[in-house]
Amino acid sequence: xCAATSRYSSVHARSIEDPQGFWREAARAIDWMEPPAxxxxxxxxxxxxxxxxxxxxxxxxxxxxxxxxxRGEQAAILYDSPVSGTKRAITYGExxxxxxxxxxxxxxxxxxxxxxxxxYMPMIPEAMFAMLACARIGAVxxxxxxxxxxxxxxxxIDDAQPKLVLSASCGIEPSRIVHYKPLLDLALTMATxxxxxxxxxxxxxxxxxxxxxxxxDWATRRAQAQAAGVSADCAPVKATDPLYILYTxxxxxxxxxxxxxxxxxxxxxxxxxxxLYGVEPGEVFWSASxxxxxxxxxxxxxxxxxxxxxxxxxxxxxxxxxxxxxFWRVIEEYKVxxxxxxxxxxxxxxxxxxxxxxxxDYDRSSLRTLFLAGERADxxxxxxxxxxxxxxxVDHWWQTETGWAIAGNPVGLGALDIKVGSTGVPxxxxxxxxxxxxxHPVGANKMGSIAIRLPLPPGxxxxxxxxxxxxxxxxxxEYPGYYKTADAGFRDADGQLFIMGRTDDIxxxxxxxxxxxxxxxxxxxxxxxxxxxxxxxxxxxxxxxPCGFLVLKxxxxxSPTQIEAxxxxxxxxxxxxxxxxxxxxxxxxxxxxxxxxxLRGTMKKIADAQSWNMPATIDxxxxxxxxxxxxxxxxxxxxxxx
Ligand code: COA
Ligand code: AMP
Numbered sequence: 001x002c003a004a005t006s007r008y009s010s011v012h013a014r015s016i017e018d019p020q021g022f023w024r025e026a027a028r029a030i031d032w033m034e035p036p037a038x039x040x041x042x043x044x045x046x047x048x049x050x051x052x053x054x055x056x057x058x059x060x061x062x063x064x065x066x067x068x069x070x071r072g073e074q075a076a077i078l079y080d081s082p083v084s085g086t087k088r089a090i091t092y093g094e095x096x097x098x099x100x101x102x103x104x105x106x107x108x109x110x111x112x113x114x115x116x117x118x119x120y121m122p123m124i125p126e127a128m129f130a131m132l133a134c135a136r137i138g139a140v141x142x143x144x145x146x147x148x149x150x151x152x153x154x155x156x157i158d159d160a161q162p163k164l165v166l167s168a169s170c171g172i173e174p175s176r177i178v179h180y181k182p183l184l185d186l187a188l189t190m191a192t193x194x195x196x197x198x199x200x201x202x203x204x205x206x207x208x209x210x211x212x213x214x215x216x217d218w219a220t221r222r223a224q225a226q227a228a229g230v231s232a233d234c235a236p237v238k239a240t241d242p243l244y245i246l247y248t249x250x251x252x253x254x255x256x257x258x259x260x261x262x263x264x265x266x267x268x269x270x271x272x273x274x275x276l277y278g279v280e281p282g283e284v285f286w287s288a289s290x291x292x293x294x295x296x297x298x299x300x301x302x303x304x305x306x307x308x309x310x311x312x313x314x315x316x317x318x319x320x321x322x323x324x325x326x327f328w329r330v331i332e333e334y335k336v337x338x339x340x341x342x343x344x345x346x347x348x349x350x351x352x353x354x355x356x357x358x359x360x361d362y363d364r365s366s367l368r369t370l371f372l373a374g375e376r377a378d379x380x381x382x383x384x385x386x387x388x389x390x391x392x393x394v395d396h397w398w399q400t401e402t403g404w405a406i407a408g409n410p411v412g413l414g415a416l417d418i419k420v421g422s423t424g425v426p427x428x429x430x431x432x433x434x435x436x437x438x439x440h441p442v443g444a445n446k447m448g449s450i451a452i453r454l455p456l457p458p459g460x461x462x463x464x465x466x467x468x469x470x471x472x473x474x475x476x477x478e479y480p481g482y483y484k485t486a487d488a489g490f491r492d493a494d495g496q497l498f499i500m501g502r503t504d505d506i507x508x509x510x511x512x513x514x515x516x517x518x519x520x521x522x523x524x525x526x527x528x529x530x531x532x533x534x535x536x537x538x539x540x541x542x543x544x545x546p547c548g549f550l551v552l553k554x555x556x557x558x559s560p561t562q563i564e565a566x567x568x569x570x571x572x573x574x575x576x577x578x579x580x581x582x583x584x585x586x587x588x589x590x591x592x593x594x595x596x597x598x599l600r601g602t603m604k605k606i607a608d609a610q611s612w613n614m615p616a617t618i619d620x621x622x623x624x625x626x627x628x629x630x631x632x633x634x635x636x637x638x639x640x641x642x
Contacts, residue, residue, distance in 0.1 A: 006414035015428035029270045050458040051263035054239035059136035062305035081315035083172040102133035103232035113138030116162040120144045122171035123315035130166045138235040142245040145292025146171040147578030153187035168201040169208035181208030239263025245465045248400040249515035257465030268459025269303035278411035281308035287340040294400040318345040325358030335366035342374035342511030356388040374511035375543045379420045397423035403459045422496040429457025439479045444493045451482035507536030522574045528556045537607040547583040560586035591623035
C-alpha cells in the first residue's frame with residue numbers, strides 16, 4: 001500500500017491538531033476505575049502530565065479484564081526455552097492465578113503501593129509474573145538485565161531503594177550457566193541501601209544458597225500462599241503514578257532511571273499494537289528481546305497482554321540454540337503474526353545461513369511483518385531479510401525514554417511504501433524536527449540533531465526517577481520547547497526519518513545500549529592508566545563494539561599486553577559481559593585538540609575506514625597517524641588520512 005491509501009496522514013494530523021480528542025478516544029481501549037478528569041494537564045510535572053485524575057490498574061488491563069471477557073483459556077504466554085529444553089503455555093486464567101498469588105506474597109512481605117521492587121531475573125515466566133504482580137499492587141518495579149555485573153546492579157539498587165529484590169538462581173547462556181545469586185549477594189554488599197528481603201526462584205540448573213532471615217524460597221512461599229488462599233486484588237493506581245523505573249545508559253557511568261507512568265503508557269501501547277504493528281487481539285506477537293530492555297517491557301510483557309494477544313517469551317538466541325533456524329521454528333510452532341527483533345539478530349542468522357536454507361524447513365505463513373529496532377538497520381540486512389522472508393521488513397525507531405516507537409511504518413493504518421534505510425514517519429503525538437546547531441529546524445535531506453516538540457506523547461517518560469533537574473538538563477535544556485533525542489539524522493522530502501547515529505557517547509552493541517563514558521570511568525580506575533578513550537567501532541555482527549585506548553602512567557614497567565587483559569577483565573567485572581569489551585589498545589598518546597579535547601570522533605572514523613579530515617584545532621597531527629598505525633597493526637583498519 002502507498003501513502004495515498006494509508007490512513008496515516010489524517011491520523012497523525014489529528015493527533016497533532018487535536019491531541020486531547022485523539023488520546024481521549026485512544027483511552028477508551030483501557031478500563032478505568034476513574035476516567036481521567038483531564039486528558040493533558042500542561043501545568044503538572046516537568047512538561048505536563050497525561051490523563052491526570054484517571055485511576056486504573058495495569059495488571060487488571062493486562063490480565064483480569066481478558067479473563068472476565070472470556071479469554072481465560074487463551075494462551076497469554078508461550079514460554080519457549082531452548083537453553084533449558086522447556087516449553088510451557090500459560091493461559092490468561094493461569095496467569096491471573098499466578099499473579100494474584102505472587103501479589104499477595106509481595107504484600108505479605110511488606111510491599112505497598114509506591115514501594116520499589118528490583119527484579120533481577122532471566123527470561124522465565126516468573127519474571128513476567130513478578131512485573132505484573134508489582135503492577136497489581138501499585139508497586140514500582142525496576143528490572144535489571146542479567147548481563148550486567150554486580151556493581152551495575154548495586155548502583156540501581158541504591159538509586160531505586162527497593163524494599164524487596166526478586167531474583168532467580170541462574171540465567172542460562174548457551175556457553176555457560178550465569179549464577180545470579182552470587183552476583184546479587186555481591187551487589188547487596190556493595191549497595192548502601194539494604195532491601196528488607198529477597199525472594200529467590202530456584203531453577204533446576206543451579207541451586208542458590210539462601211541467606212537466613214533475608215532470602216526466601218519462591219516455591220515454598222508460593223505453596224504456602226496457595227494453601228492459605230493468599231492473593232491480592234488489583235489496587236487503584238493513579239494514571240500518573242509510576243509503573244516502573246528502567247535504568248538506561250546516560251552520558252556518565254551513572255545510569256538514568258527512566259520513569260514510566262501508568263495511564264499514558266497503557267494508552268500508547270494499546271494504540272500501537274493495532275495502529276503500528278497491525279496485530280489484533282487473540283493473535284501471537286513475538287518480541288525476541290529481553291525483559292531487561294525497554295523493548296521487552298513494552299512488547300514482550302505489556303503491549304501484547306494489554307491487547308489480549310498471546311506473547312512469546314523466548315529464552316534463547318537467534319543462532320546456536322540450536323541453530324540459525326530457531327526463529328523460524330518458533331514462528332511455525334506458535335503461528336507468530338508479527339516478529340520484532342534487533343538487526344543484529346538477523347545479521348547473526350544471515351552469517352550462519354546466508355542462503356536461508358534452514359528457513360525452508362519451517363512453515364512461516366503466519367508471519368505478516370518483521371519489525372526491527374534497537375540500532376540502525378543496515379540496508380544489506382533489510383534487503384536480505386525481505387528477500388528471504390517475503391514479508392515487509394519494517395524498521396522503526398525508539399528509545400528507552402519513549403517506551404514506544406517515535407517513528408515507524410504504521411502497518412495497521414495501511415503501510416507506507418518502505419524505504420530501506422529509513423525508520424518511517426512519526427507516530428501519533430510525535431512532532432519531530434531536525435535542528436541545526438542553533439536549534440533551528442532545517443529542511444529536507446539536511447542532517448541535524450533530532451528533537452521532539454513538547455509535550456511528548458503518552459507513554460514517554462515524564463521525568464527521571466527523583467531527578468527532575470537531571471531530566472531537564474539532559475533532555476530539555478539544549479533546545480527550549482523540545483526533548484533532545486541525542487540522535488542525529490535527517491528527514492527526506494516525503495517526511496521519512498533516517499537515524500544515522502548518536503550525538504553523545506552512547507553506542508549500540510548487538511542492540512544493547514552502552515555508554516563509552518561509563519567504560520572510560522572503569523579504564524581510568526586501573527592504577528596503571530594515565531589517560532584513556534573508548535569509542536564504538538564498526539562490527540559486522542554487533543553493529544558496533546567498544547574499543548579502548550590506554551596511555552599508561554610513566555614509569556609503568558609491566559607488559560602492556562597484561563595491562564590490556566586486566567582492563568578487559570575489569571570492564572567485564574564492573575559493567576558486565578554485555579559490554580562485549582574485548583579491545584584494549586595501549587598507545588603512547590591520544591589525539592587531542594589544542595584545548596585538550598580527545599578527538600574520539602576522528603578516531604572512530606579512522607577505525608571505521610571512513611574518510612576523515614584533519615581537524616583544524618588538532619594539537620599534533622602526527623597523533624592521528626599514530627592511532628591509524630596502531631589500529632592497522634592490530635588488523636582493525638586500513639585507511640589513511642584523506
Ligand atoms: N545474562 C547474562 N549474560 C548475558 C546475557 C544475559 N541475559 N545476555 C548476554 N550475555 C552475555 C553473553 O553470554 C556474552 O558473554 P560472553 O562474552 O561470555 O560470550 C556477552 O554477554 C555479550 O552478549 P551479546 O552481545 O548478546 O553477544 P552474543 O554473542 O551472546 O550474541 C547476538 C550475539 C547477536 C546473537 C545477540 O546479541 C542477540 O540476539 N542480540 C539481540 C539483542 C536484542 O534483542 N536487543 C534488544 C533490542 S530490540
Ligand atoms: P535504547 O534506549 O536501548 O532503546 O536505545 C535507543 C537508541 O538506539 C536510539 O537513541 C538510537 O540511537 C538507537 N536506535 C533505536 N532504534 C533505532 C533504529 N531503528 N535505527 C537507528 N537507531 C536506532
